[in-house]
Amino acid sequence: MTDQVKINKGNTQSDQQPKSIKIRNLKIRNFKGLDDIELDFPVPQLKGDPDIIVMGSRNGLGKTSVLESCALLFLAASQDKISLNRFLSPGISINIPDLLIRGGEEDANISGEFFIDHQKFSVNLQISRTGNFKTNTDTPAFKQVLTQKHFQLFYTSDNIERFFYSLVGLSPEPILLPHFIYFHSYRKIQEGGLELGMMVEDKSYRRLKRVRAELPISTFKLEILRSLMSRGGLFENIDDTESEKVIETLNELMSRYASGTIEKLRPSQDNTIEFRITPKNGSASFTFDGLSSGQKEIISTLFLIWKYTARYPGIVLIDEPELHLNAEWHRRFIHNLYQLAPNNQYIIATHSEDIFASVESDRRILLSSGED
Structure with missing residues (x-):
């Protein structure tokens, strides 16, 4: 049976073509375990071919560090100044510069070339052991070419703090920014219901949750x-213009990977709400948390990529997409990914031979120690 996920074309901009951002070159020096490396992420040979690079290697050769370097360089290009001392809470005991800078070195350097449509931006980032990020790029021009409104909304101190929490493993949530997504290898869908208050984009509420030392939202x-x-039209100040398209796309994925749909909610005694899955075979509904780790992983990953890049296509990094997935899903992952969200650039790190072999040879990068 052909494994297909429909593309929901309704969730795209109709008034103007969205900006397209890609990274084509990356140079890394003294970052984590990487001494000195340069990588190219070339344009596909044929127009319409998937803009996907798949990296493979043995453990410990730096695939994850390459993805993290891309993430840090994008953040640096979008900001005028970054200081870890400014963005991270005082209670965080982890020395992040020590995690990022190669042992015995004073700083790490990352540089690269971004293209926004056909305009090139060269970006250089130096990370010091004091926690300061020194950026050499025309960041106002970079931000101006992108959507200025969304940079103002998303690149707040709270969101940048969450960026670093995800990057160093303090949060299981992926990094979701305009034109940029990073799914790290320790991502996880948190079990448990949601409170209605979580629907409010309010800093004080999120900080209250952090003070309570509860799991991330x-x-x-x-x-x-x-x-x-x-969709029910019961709440003010909640945009319902896209709710039908969102639920339709979600349930296409639910039907494919879980043989059911999400249509209803169930309140719990602890004042939270859980999602209920209605099976295709008409049996009793069950909670979304009852799905396997692999089902939750592939449904949430594909859904979030569609949701966050439909209007603002960009760079999507995925570390070990094979986590919890069965072998059959390995072979079809790239196809389903590109079918659902074809306008992005994908850079994927994997141990799966099936995923590595699912792209053409010119779309593969095999990292080695130089001793093989």
Whole structure:
């Protein structure tokens, strides 16, 4: 049976073509375990071919460090100044510069070339052990070419703090920014219901949750909750213009990978709400948390990529997409990914031979120690 996921074309801009951002070159020096490396992510040979690079290697050769370097360089290009001392809470005991800078070195350097449509931006980033990020690029021009409104909304101190929490493993949530997504290898859909207050984009609420030392809010579940609630038209100040398209796309994925759909919510005694899956075979509904790790992984990953890049296509980094997935899904992952969201650039790190072999040879990078 052909494994297909429909493309929901309704969730795209109609008034103007969205900007397209890609990274084509990356140079890394003294970053984590990487001494000195340069990589190219070339344009596909034929127009219409997937803009996908798949990296493979043995463990410990730096695939994850390459993805993290891309993430840091994009953040640096979008900011005038970054200081870890400014963005991170005082209670965080991890020395992040020590995690990022190669042992025995004073700083790490990352540089690269971004293209926004056909305009090139060269970006250089130096990370010091004091926690300061020194950037050499025309960041105002970079931000101006992109959507200025969304940079103002997304690149707040709270969101940059969450960026670093995800990058160093303090949060299981993926990094979701305009034109840029990074799914790290320790991502996880948090189990448990959601409170209605989580639907409010309010800093004080999120900080209260942090003070309570509770688990991070699941972005995937929050997007679904907002769409289900707004579809009913019962709440003010919640945009319902896209809720039907969101639920339709979600349920296409649910039908494919879980043989059911999400249509209803169930309140719990602890004042939270859980999603209920209605099976195709008519059996009793069950909670979304009852799905396998692999089902939750592939549904949430594909959904979030579609949701966050439909209007603002860009760079999508995925570390070990094969996590929890069965071998059959390995072979079809790239196809389903590109079919659902074809306008992005994908850079994927994998141990899966099936995923590595699912792209043409010119779209593969095999990292080696130089001793093989």
